[in-house]
Amino acid sequence: xxxxxxxxxxxxxxxxxxxxxxxxxxxxxxxxxxxxxxxxxxxxxxxxxxxxxxxxxxxxxxxxxxxxxxxxxxxxxxxxxxxxxxxxxxxxxxxxxxxxxxxxxxxxxxxxxxxxxxxxxxxxxxxxxxxxxxxxxxxxxxxxxxxxxxxxxxxxxxxxxxxxxxxxxxxxxxxxxxxxxxxxxxxxxxxxxxxxxxxxxxxxxxxxxxxxxxxxxxxxxxxxxxxxxxxxxxxxxxxxxxxxxxxxxxxxxxxxxxxxxxxxxxxxxxxxxxxxxxxxxxxxxxxxxxxxxxxxxxxxxxxxxxxxxxxxxxxxxxxxxxxxxxxxxxxxxxxxxxxxxxxxxxxxxxxxxxxxxxxxxxxxxxxxxxxxxxxxxxxxxxxxxxxxxxxxxxxxxxxxxxxxxxxxxxxxxxxxxxxxxxxxxxxxxxxxxxxxxxxxxxxxxxxxxxxxxxxxxxxxxxxxxxxxxxxxxxxxxxxxxxxxxxxxxxxxxxxxxxxxxxxxxxxxxxxxxxxxxxxxxxxxxxxxxxxxxxxxxxxxxxx
Amino acid sequence: xxxxxxxxxxxxxxxxxxxxxxxxxxxxxxxxxxxxxxxxxxxxxxxxxxxxxxxxxxxxxxxxxxxxxxxxxxxxxxxxxxxxxxxxxxxxxxxxxxxxxxxxxxxxxxxxxxxxxxxxxxxxxxxxxxxxxxxxxxxxxxxxxxxxxxxxxxxxxxxxxxxxxxxxxxxxxxxxxxxxxxxxxxxxxxxxxxxxxxxxxxxxxxxxxxxxxxxxxxxxxxxxxxxxxxxxxxxxxxxxxxxxxxxxxxxxxxxxxxxxxxxxxxxxxxxxxxxxxxxxxxxxxxxxxxxxxxxxxxxxxxxxxxxxxxxxxxxxxxxxxxxxxxxxxxxxxxxxxxxxxxxxxx
Numbered sequence: 001x002x003x004x005x006x007x008x009x010x011x012x013x014x015x016x017x018x019x020x021x022x023x024x025x026x027x028x029x030x031x032x033x034x035x036x037x038x039x040x041x042x043x044x045x046x047x048x049x050x051x052x053x054x055x056x057x058x059x060x061x062x063x064x065x066x067x068x069x070x071x072x073x074x075x076x077x078x079x080x081x082x083x084x085x086x087x088x089x090x091x092x093x094x095x096x097x098x099x100x101x102x103x104x105x106x107x108x109x110x111x112x113x114x115x116x117x118x119x120x121x122x123x124x125x126x127x128x129x130x131x132x133x134x135x136x137x138x139x140x141x142x143x144x145x146x147x148x149x150x151x152x153x154x155x156x157x158x159x160x161x162x163x164x165x166x167x168x169x170x171x172x173x174x175x176x177x178x179x180x181x182x183x184x185x186x187x188x189x190x191x192x193x194x195x196x197x198x199x200x201x202x203x204x205x206x207x208x209x210x211x212x213x214x215x216x217x218x219x220x221x222x223x224x225x226x227x228x229x230x231x232x233x234x235x236x237x238x239x240x241x242x243x244x245x246x247x248x249x250x251x252x253x254x255x256x257x258x259x260x261x262x263x264x265x266x267x268x269x270x271x272x273x274x275x276x277x278x279x280x281x282x283x284x285x286x287x288x289x290x291x292x293x294x295x296x297x298x299x300x301x302x303x304x305x306x307x308x309x310x311x312x313x314x315x316x317x318x319x320x321x322x323x324x325x326x327x328x329x330x331x332x333x334x335x336x337x338x339x340x341x342x343x344x345x346x347x348x349x350x351x352x353x354x355x356x357x358x359x360x361x362x363x364x365x366x367x368x369x370x371x372x373x374x375x376x377x378x379x380x381x382x383x384x385x386x387x388x389x390x391x392x393x394x395x396x397x398x399x400x401x402x403x404x405x406x407x408x409x410x411x412x413x414x415x416x417x418x419x420x421x422x423x424x425x426x427x428x429x430x431x432x433x434x435x436x437x438x439x440x441x442x443x444x445x446x447x448x449x450x451x452x453x454x455x456x457x458x459x460x461x462x463x464x465x466x467x468x469x470x471x472x473x474x475x476x477x478x479x480x481x482x483x484x485x486x487x488x489x490x491x492x493x494x495x496x497x498x499x500x501x502x503x504x505x506x507x508x509x510x511x512x513x514x515x516x517x518x519x520x521x522x523x524x525x526x527x528x529x530x531x532x533x534x535x536x537x538x539x540x541x542x543x
Numbered sequence: 544x545x546x547x548x549x550x551x552x553x554x555x556x557x558x559x560x561x562x563x564x565x566x567x568x569x570x571x572x573x574x575x576x577x578x579x580x581x582x583x584x585x586x587x588x589x590x591x592x593x594x595x596x597x598x599x600x601x602x603x604x605x606x607x608x609x610x611x612x613x614x615x616x617x618x619x620x621x622x623x624x625x626x627x628x629x630x631x632x633x634x635x636x637x638x639x640x641x642x643x644x645x646x647x648x649x650x651x652x653x654x655x656x657x658x659x660x661x662x663x664x665x666x667x668x669x670x671x672x673x674x675x676x677x678x679x680x681x682x683x684x685x686x687x688x689x690x691x692x693x694x695x696x697x698x699x700x701x702x703x704x705x706x707x708x709x710x711x712x713x714x715x716x717x718x719x720x721x722x723x724x725x726x727x728x729x730x731x732x733x734x735x736x737x738x739x740x741x742x743x744x745x746x747x748x749x750x751x752x753x754x755x756x757x758x759x760x761x762x763x764x765x766x767x768x769x770x771x772x773x774x775x776x777x778x779x780x781x782x783x784x785x786x787x788x789x790x791x792x793x794x795x796x797x798x799x800x801x802x803x804x805x806x807x808x809x810x811x812x813x814x815x816x817x818x819x820x821x822x823x824x825x826x827x828x829x830x831x832x833x834x835x836x837x838x839x840x841x842x843x844x845x846x847x848x849x850x851x852x853x854x855x856x857x858x859x860x861x862x863x864x865x866x867x868x869x870x871x872x873x874x875x876x877x878x879x880x881x882x883x884x885x886x887x888x889x
Contacts, residue, residue, distance in 0.1 A: 094821035177827035411612030
């Protein structure tokens with residue numbers, strides 16, 4: 001939990017006052033409340049990726065040690081980006097402040113802070129845009145909603161643009177599709193011109209750049225982590241799996257977020273992949289170099305994101321694979337779906353993905369050559385290629401959390417649901433206004449899953465948790481499935497706080513449980529090494 | 544503050560036109576010169592604005608997907624909310640522009656005891672916006688009868704349908720009333736809803752007051768003050784045929800009306816009202832969800848510094864070899880590296 005800042009109890013935290021303050025927002029100075037912001041990036045992380053202004057600083061400090069011409073840098077940076085991103089230019093110009101987005105943001109719902117209404121969060125920057133880039137703003141000043149860029153304003157941006165998870169829920173409801181994520185992304189690019197990243201983002205970025213993954217796992221550690229999972233799988237099924245690493249000539253490269261390689265409950269999902277691919281006899285390889293599907297560079301700048309995602313195609317080319325399967329991850333898939341080919345394509349050194357088991361050609365991935373693992377698995381199930389025993393998941397009552405990025409930046413809703421419905425017997429949807437394209441963020445996306453901003457995370461995750469609690473109370477749901485590594489890292493804490501009876505898992509953990517493998521011994525444990533329903537006795541007998 | 548400033552601004556505008564015509568007899572200025580200037584400003588300004596946007600590239604393919612993607616053939620995909628091709632995008636855009644699809648999704652989030660969040664029905668904003676925009680469009684098109692001779696059939700039909708209630712004389716045209724009602728609603732919600740009031744700028748109130756002024760002067764003119772319609776048409780036809788003349792005896796209310804409209808036209812390209820054009824260019828709406836099928840090119844894509852596999856292997860080769868992970872460069876290089884290392888130690 002957070003150092004210094006104590007997170008209030010749920011009862012306290014859920015008393016939320018939605019009435020705006022008496023002072024107008026331009027006259028309400030930003031207050032850095034402990035527990036709601038992240039630490040500033042340490043200089044070593046910035047140096048490792050050649051970012052400007054590396055220095056010791058703290059985000060709570062008065063002086064951020066910005067270069068003298070910081071204002072010039074920011075305004076130049078804005079000008080440059082206004083000319084490069086139509087989204088940015090357009091979204092600065094066309095908002096009518098109708099307020100439809102206001103109560104759609106999980107941070108506004110959880111905090112009541114009006115600057116967390118997407119419209120106002122955007123106005124924080126629009127006001128400066130008007131002052132320096134529109135004639136009306138130059139002429140009429142605050143009457144045109146314009147204001148100077150001051151040190152305070154810059155800090156205000158920083159505070160609130162790290163209270164946005166780039167989840168795009170607001171853009172679903174906006175009549176013009178104005179997407180606060182686009183504005184937040186620009187804001188964060190500007191912060192990084194001055195070395196003002198957060199430590200929680202900058203660290204993984206530096207790790208990923210040099211070691212291939214956010215967690216900084218070195219090649220032998222990746223291998224030994226996966227081997228430990230194989231040990232557990234052997235204990236559970238009696239089957240020894242021998243995955244390969246950096247193997248040239250494999251048909252498929254598998255890339256997943258490194259969260260699946262380390263920490264719970266991510267590794268259970270990873271065990272699911274391992275078991276599935278083994279059972280299929282899939283000719284695939286892991287890579288220790290392209291060992292990260294996620295990309296904290298995306299929460300830094302588009303250039304940094306591009307630098308990190310380079311490894312995936314480069315490794316596919318080096319190893320000579322035919323195509324790539326990607327694991328369960330949220331922002332990873334937003335990037336693969338909407339950015340990767342633009343950055344590093346065309347991927348014409350690979351072939352259009354074709355499932356070696358069913359023969360299905362994944363036409364939807366014919367350009368990027370990357371298939372989502374739930375697309376791959378759903379296709380297997382549809383063709384009856386998997387022997388499944390959903391009763392092994394009978395101790396679980398599942399609900400499914402649509403991750404923001406895969407929902408609103410990709411549209412993958414049915415594939416994971418189809419899989420879940422085939423591998424479990426008890427599946428319940430959360431209320432319809434809280435799932436699919438209207439899904440709520442975990443509250444910790446876009447690099448906000450740190451420890452020091454715990455109160456913020458619990459506030460941001462409140463709407464998600466509240467919907468989970470609804471199905472928990474109504475149907476006894478005790479497991480929250482998802483297809484995102486950030487979710488698997490962040491939701492357990494959120495559930496512990498708001499709905500402690502509910503645990504968190506990846507979809508392929510459920511697949512791993514249900515999958516009947518050739519030559520397996522009778523299963524008595526699930527992937528968490530906990531007794532299966534009806535097998536508790538055997539455990540006791542053993543004891 | 545915003546509301547007062549805007550209200551005063553509109554009242555001043557009304558006063559300017561009234562005094563200008565009544566006291567200074569500047570009929571030609573308000574009836575001809577300013578309208579011409581305003582229309583010119585509108586077209587030039589609006590076109591420049593669109594061109595400005597259009598010149599900025601769309602580097603990434605970022606539609607907001609509001610439905611199932613097109614993937615496996617047996618999975619039903621959402622052709623409109625997550626369109627895979629051009630036709631789907633056209634329909635999606637049409638629904639957005641003509642029916643305000645996204646605004647129709649609107650919900651009201653409420654926190655109840657428990658704590659329990661509830662998401663309730665809230666279509667008033669959609670309804671208000673819908674009635675406002677459509678009424679305005681129809682009113683605008685109806686006004687073509689002042690600028691054409693003979694009046695085109697569709698304008699006559701519009702007039703007839705709009706006045707089908709046949710109340711009073713001249714017949715009550717519904718859209719004038721609904722426009723006024725909708726603009727009033729949009730104003731009231733800005734005052735009444737605390738969050739909306741908090742975010743509202745003068746730039747939000749001003750066009751509402753202005754349009755309120757336009758609609759009410761129009762209604763006053765038609766039903767109550769009854770300006771000489773023949774003379775008005777003489778003037779407007781003159782404007783349309785570029786041979787302007789200013790007949791005597793048109794009431795001041797007409798000049799107030801046309802001055803407010805001129806202000807709206809001239810103000811339009813420099814204000815938030817450009818959302819009229821902007822919505823068509825919005826990259827979260829006007830792109831197909833097909834970016835894994837079809838490559839999207841970023842015109843300013845540039846090479847970036849990357850960490851290559853060779854650099855990676857250089858750093859971890861020994862550890863990889865120890866773990867039995869295949870490497871590109873084997874023994875000889877490593878031997879060198881080893882000797883270098885041992886030299887270093889010496």
